[in-house]
Amino acid sequence: MTGTNRPASVARPHPGTAMTGEQRAAFERDGFLVVPGVLSEDEIAHYTTAVDRVYEEHATAGKLAADRSLHKLNAVDSCTDLAPLLDHPKVFGLVWSMLGWNVHVYHSHLDVHPPLTEEKPFRFEWHQDGGRQNREIETDPRPRLSVKIAYWLSDLSATGRGNFQVVPGSHTTNRIDGPPRRDMAWPNPDNAIEVTANPGDAVFFDRRIWHARSNNHSRITRKGVFFAYTYRWVQTRETMTADLPDLTPVRRQLLGLQDGDGDHAWGHYPSGVPLHGLLKDHDLLDPNNPPLKP
Template identity: 70%
Template sequence: MTMTGPAVRHPGTAMTADQRAQFERDGYLVVPGVLDADEVAHYTEAIDRVYERHTREGEGLHLRGAVQSCPELAPLIDHPKMFGLVWSILGWNVHIYHSHLDVHPTVSAERPFRFEWHQDGGRQNREIETHPRPRMSVNVAYWLSDVSVPGRGNLKVVPGSHTTDWIAGPPSRNVPWPDPEDAIHVTANAGDVVFFDRRIWHARSENHSPITRKAAYFGYTYRWVRARQELTRELPGLSPVQQQLLGALGATDGDHAWGHAPHGVPLYTVLRETGNLDPGFPPLKP
């Protein structure tokens, strides 16, 4: 199976009205079966090779810059069964500002407590003055291992908390503190995607199962928000949209991150050519 992307790839279909309503209400969605079994096997092997290079057996790996660390993951960033969720919410002037790949075998010993609950975006949560905080970004978690029951390193979320600016927490992160009352472990099968609003209060959980937890996370935001990891080198074989998403767009046609020159932004062109621009929604307005 060839996984390298063609020069122009279909951008997928817009989010359905039901998905949007659920996303707006809960702050997250589980999309089943985004990857088929062959794709799960292919990306798992790619991540396993990175794990072998970086980590001693039995240790956990949380590696930022997923595609930079594992170029074989590039087709995930605009996968046609997922990508419509991203541009339906954020529009075309987007890139990936934060990503990571994760391999977490069962925890061998309890680690010192750390309160992991957070909203994404760091200082965005202090420095922007509106209430509720603006969405700014969405996160896509591809599950390559089965987290269909709690205890396997599932993502924990507080459903509906994306419009809440504050949750109770300890005086410092190493002081033991219970999970929020309404917290849940999001369950998913290998091949599913968990799509979530960066503002939803969330945390990683420990893997207490014999199944090694494997996932790849991609955070999308507007191109005028700086990426946490710059693209450090040219990656061969990326489509123009993938180059945009990874911040590797050359200065074409006067383009810059403000999007004043939409025709120089590959995702704008692809969405226009596939009839996915939407005059009624400012981020997708032709």
């Protein structure tokens, strides 16, 4: 898919810039980064309109949760306008700086959380991402394996707005104290914080960081879009059934739409992996992440 006749600006968008040394040190220390100003005012308005449309469709069809929230998996399949967020050049560099070029999006969602109108039953939501990866992989600390970007469309510059919560630095800790059952009241972990962010900011986080959504007690509906990236040899949870003929080769790679067999997905042949080609063209390949020997 790399040799198409599409205009250069469409077929080969810029892959973004590599993570700085300062960002890497902060990410390795804290397990997350807030990246300010990723989306422009116009982009915030555009993506908010798109997410609002999906929300209204679900509201009309009676498909919202009891608290009128929407947690909709498969962000691009559910809302094709979100496709450019797969590899937004102001934040995508963090993904390939951490994981390299043999990656795909294995999980994504768009989220709309209106202010709560009544108190919800308690549920201990703290977790590391990856589900059974946290039971079935034996190392301590567990391997990173995936990273996630949250794009914020609403104002989370104060706490209490359903902010994303983390325990900074907890990505190298396999276990935190929690209740025997998730519906048993239990305090937040020590040192937990609500991450504040402005509309258009992104949060980039290591899947292993202990994190949880908080309840929205404000008057502002929380809106965000999340993309999780992992190696292409990890099974995807993502679906992509929508017809998007103009997807760039890198976006096709990220959505698992590329032609090829199993060996291809394992990245044996980097020349067939669009992100490898794009990084090579921009002299951004990391020598610490070489291809397999031929």
